[in-house]
Amino acid sequence: MRNETVNVPKRAAALISGGLDSMLAAKVVLDQGVDVEGINFFTGFCVEGHTHAIRKRGRSREKRNNALWVAEQLGIKLHIVDVIDEYKDIVLNPKHGYGANLNPCLDCKIFMVNKALTQDVLDRGFDFVITGEVIGQRPKSQRADTMPVIARESGAGDRLLRPLCALNLPPTLPEREGWVDRDQLFGFHGRDRKPQMALAESFGFSDYAQPAGGCCFLTDERYAGKLADLWDARGVRDYDFDDIMLLKVGRHIRPAPHYKLIVGREEGENNFLAGYRRRFVHLDTVSHTGPLTLIDGEPTDADLVLAARIAARYSQGRTAAEVSVNVHRPSGVSAELRVAPMLPTELNPAWHVGG
């Protein structure tokens, strides 16, 4: 935190997720003459960016990074901070528990506000932090009783300003000191998005991102199911960056606790999975066009036959009597299997990880 200096514009760090609320919150304070810079945290679970790049079907849409887009619209700088490693402790051991899925929203907010306040990305610190939180907007983390918890446990205290719902909260330091005018802040409340949309319109914002669930994959039921399955199968609650990336890609099919298949669903995913070929046993169909399949775990030879039959089931040869599948080991040794594609009735629905 920097020293107080009279007549120097105050500096605020705005948490920018790429969504509308944080964009509006930053804009409201920016318009009051405060020097605002954006901070965006990359946890590895963000819905942003790379998932569009992996999946081909996203290619028709512009692959923009929404946080950068917001910064550009607002004319502010944006610092994207890699917190992949530090964030692990938040996901694995959230003091305040999880939301509907494996989303540790309250701990996550506390972590991000604290990080924003203590960021030394610039030689000067920030006087206060801005978030786009709205009381009642999210059942786990954005409630009247969690707002003070975030302020207190992040260490921000009353240097945490929520411009969109400030009128429902006691005045913070920036308001009391006159760095921002409380009368120009808002008292939004609840899940109704109309006030935000009206404010966006008044600022002339359109084409902003409206993520459905939340800002990250941890709110996604299927994704959370795959992560929980990974922890169960390994007998340890842990992950590395590649684990959480692979959970975003392909069909995950676990015929037995000791191995699972990751089957590419289209060309973009196959290309992405191909980057992992040297680390996993992998299968590709030879006689027919088909997916690239990675095997995570310790499959036996019999397991590989079953895996090959599943891979064949997702190839162009799914109705053929026989499909040739190459099994490649990370050591470089390959073998060809000729298998009958698995029938849909044989594929146990319970094997589909994450539903």
Next chain:
Amino acid sequence: MKGSQKPHGAPTTRLDARGLLCPLPVIRTQDRVRMLKVGDVLEVVATDPGVLHDIPAWCRVHGHRLLVTEQRADDFRFHIEVA
């Protein structure tokens, strides 16, 4: 020594961001640029097509000059002059 000077706009340093998915190439670029001086030129090579949007947007947001954007057979190449 005159002979050792780089021509204007020639990269002073390089960043290999191949294989990284967005936003990691931008994060690595940002972290590297923070260590450079005004006027230095950074060459970034990346493979995620998302960089075609993200790197120019990041440069615009921070006021850095994008001198080169090149789409090659296997990757994308940028030259960024630090502002």
